[in-house]
Amino acid sequence: MSRLSLNAVLVSTVGLAAMLPAEAGELPNPLEDEDYLHDGAPDPKLIELGRMLFFDPILSGNRNISCGTCHDPSRGTGDDLALSIGEGGEGFGADRHSGRSGVTGRVPRNAQPLYNIGARSYRAFFHDGRLEPDAAGVFKSGFWSPAREHLPEGLDSLLAAQAMFPVLSPVEMAGQKGENPVATAVAEDRPADAWDLLAKRLSGIGVYREMFREAFGSSKVSFVQAANALAAFQAVAFRSNGSPFEQTLRDGEFARLSDDVWAGIDLFYGRAGCDSCHSGPLMTDHGFHAIAMPQTGPGKGHGSDTSYWHASGFMDRLEDEGRFRVTFEKEDLFSFRTPSLLNVALTGPWGHSGAYDTLEGIVRHHLAPQASLEAYQGTELPVLDAVIEQTGKGSKLIFRPVNPARRNAFDRRDTWVQTNVRLTNRIAEANDLEPIELSDREVGQLVAFLESLTDPAMRDRQDLIPERVPSGLPLQPPPQSSR
Numbered sequence: 001m002s003r004l005s006l007n008a009v010l011v012s013t014v015g016l017a018a019m020l021p022a023e024a025g026e027l028p029n030p031l032e033d034e035d036y037l038h039d040g041a042p043d044p045k046l047i048e049l050g051r052m053l054f055f056d057p058i059l060s061g062n063r064n065i066s067c068g069t070c071h072d073p074s075r076g077t078g079d080d081l082a083l084s085i086g087e088g089g090e091g092f093g094a095d096r097h098s099g100r101s102g103v104t105g106r107v108p109r110n111a112q113p114l115y116n117i118g119a120r121s122y123r124a125f126f127h128d129g130r131l132e133p134d135a136a137g138v139f140k141s142g143f144w145s146p147a148r149e150h151l152p153e154g155l156d157s158l159l160a161a162q163a164m165f166p167v168l169s170p171v172e173m174a175g176q177k178g179e180n181p182v183a184t185a186v187a188e189d190r191p192a193d194a195w196d197l198l199a200k201r202l203s204g205i206g207v208y209r210e211m212f213r214e215a216f217g218s219s220k221v222s223f224v225q226a227a228n229a230l231a232a233f234q235a236v237a238f239r240s241n242g243s244p245f246e247q248t249l250r251d252g253e254f255a256r257l258s259d260d261v262w263a264g265i266d267l268f269y270g271r272a273g274c275d276s277c278h279s280g281p282l283m284t285d286h287g288f289h290a291i292a293m294p295q296t297g298p299g300k301g302h303g304s305d306t307s308y309w310h311a312s313g314f315m316d317r318l319e320d321e322g323r324f325r326v327t328f329e330k331e332d333l334f335s336f337r338t339p340s341l342l343n344v345a346l347t348g349p350w351g352h353s354g355a356y357d358t359l360e361g362i363v364r365h366h367l368a369p370q371a372s373l374e375a376y377q378g379t380e381l382p383v384l385d386a387v388i389e390q391t392g393k394g395s396k397l398i399f400r401p402v403n404p405a406r407r408n409a410f411d412r413r414d415t416w417v418q419t420n421v422r423l424t425n426r427i428a429e430a431n432d433l434e435p436i437e438l439s440d441r442e443v444g445q446l447v448a449f450l451e452s453l454t455d456p457a458m459r460d461r462q463d464l465i466p467e468r469v470p471s472g473l474p475l476q477p478p479p480q481s482s483r
């Protein structure tokens with residue numbers, strides 16, 4: 001038995017925090033009902049409506065992808081990919097690829113896990129926190145967001161506001177201009193029309209009309225209501241506070257955790273200083289930090305670098321400058337939100353662009369961020385078998401397969417930032433995580449601790465996926481019975 005757990009057994013009436021060595025920080029209190037939206041208990045009618053909407057491709061412009069495709073409850077609420085393949089893709093998880101009709105490219109960031117996403121403590125969503133409460137009271141919606149003044153009133157939480165956005169992303173759910181009216185509204189910066197078109201689709205389906213009426217007491221369907229229902233569902237479905245670590249914080253059954261886990265806790269909350277960012281019950285400070293994380297894939301098109309554009313002929317810029325693009329503060333360059341670590345063992349690949357496919361890899365990155373960035377060898381991205389690009393303008397606008405002669409030039413975007421010394425130097429220079437030295441054994445102990453953050457009840461939540469959805473469209477992802 002380790003020193004810590006032995007100690008703990010001897011003084012089990014004292015709080016667990018008191019058991020830790022003096023230099024360790026404070027251990028968190030696990031989350032309780034009141035820490036979640038609706039005090040953890042939204043109206044069941046709202047939850048069920050949200051569940052249907054979450055898995056129904058009806059919310060995508062071309063009716064071919066649902067929230068659940070990228071946030072699959074049997075895949076750690078992700079898609080097992082470093083970078084998602086959105087609308088136009090086919091298949092699920094690691095088998096997903098660009099479908100026959102082709103895709104315009106990859107989703108530029110890793111699909112974020114949704115565990116405990118209904119915790120009230122969240123104060124910014126997305127890797128760069130571009131959706132936040134509007135403390136200054138500028139927008140009637142109550143939120144700062146990429147939709148600015150277009151975001152309507154009536155969204156009952158930050159999480160509900162988030163649900164307004166995936167449907168507006170051409171590469172995620174909306175599709176491309178000209179393919180469907182939702183995508184065209186998006187492309188013409190008419191988000192309110194896009195939301196209305198989707199609400200109209202829903203109200204054209206009898207089962208949905210009835211479900212909305214039961215949940216909201218009125219037969220008028222709006223996308224704001226859909227977003228409120230999606231939030232209620234996510235808050236309940238992905239609530240997870242039953243990991244061995246949290247159980248132990250609650251009941252003081254110290255022997256539940258192995259010696260290695262205790263040694264990992266000791267490091268995490270002590271010498272390794274992980275809790276200076278991964279703090280509190282969700283193991284995040286909700287803040288933004290630059291930790292020299294490598295960029296994989298095409299990025300968000302931030303930055304002013306035009307080297308790819310000049311070299312390839314594709315009019316694209318490729319960097320992902322993270323939080324900087326929201327605040328335009330220099331110290332936010334290449335900063336990303338500290339992720340929650342609850343269930344982290346289920347949520348790989350890790351990092352905002354899925355740069356690491358092992359927990360050990362991402363932990364080691366933290367020990368020597370700049371050296372790790374320099375030595376980074378890249379990660380496997382699924383092959384895009386068919387890619388399309390926009391040609392022409394206005395009424396002549398169409399999407400065509402990328403000319404095979406230009407395909408190599410297109411594909412170079414996947415590793416452009418990684419292999420460009422000037423661009424990786426910018427990421428390295430922005431780093432604000434101090435290197436530390438840990439032995440291989442200690443790295444193993446940290447990984448053992450991270451693995452003790454997995455809630456057994458979350459290993460596979462296929463049961464959340466309905467057998468069918470009200471639109472009658474093929475389910476995304478497929479239901480349990482057909483796997």
Ligand code: HEC
Nearest residue numbers: 066067070084086109110111112125126127162163166172
């Ligand atoms: C094509 C894949 C894809 C689809 C479809 C998709 N998402 Fe996501 N989701 C992502 C990615 C990628 C991010 C991170 C985006 C970023 O930071 O720019 C994300 C972020 C989120 C977040 C923010 C989490 C956080 O910690 O900040 C929530 C919540 C979410 N998605 C819910 C949804 C809902 C609800 C839907 C359906 C309406 C949906 N997603 C559809 C890929 C997807």
Ligand code: HEC
Nearest residue numbers: 272273274277289293336337338339350351352362366433
């Ligand atoms: C300076 C703040 C900071 C410190 C200290 C820190 N982290 Fe992180 N950590 C982050 C940020 C920010 C990210 C996400 C970076 C990104 O995606 O670009 C992250 C990502 C991670 C991830 C990947 C999670 C995911 O969902 O992708 C793990 C695992 C992790 N950290 C573990 C640790 C461990 C273990 C330590 C201590 C050795 C530690 N962190 C110390 C800020 C920090």
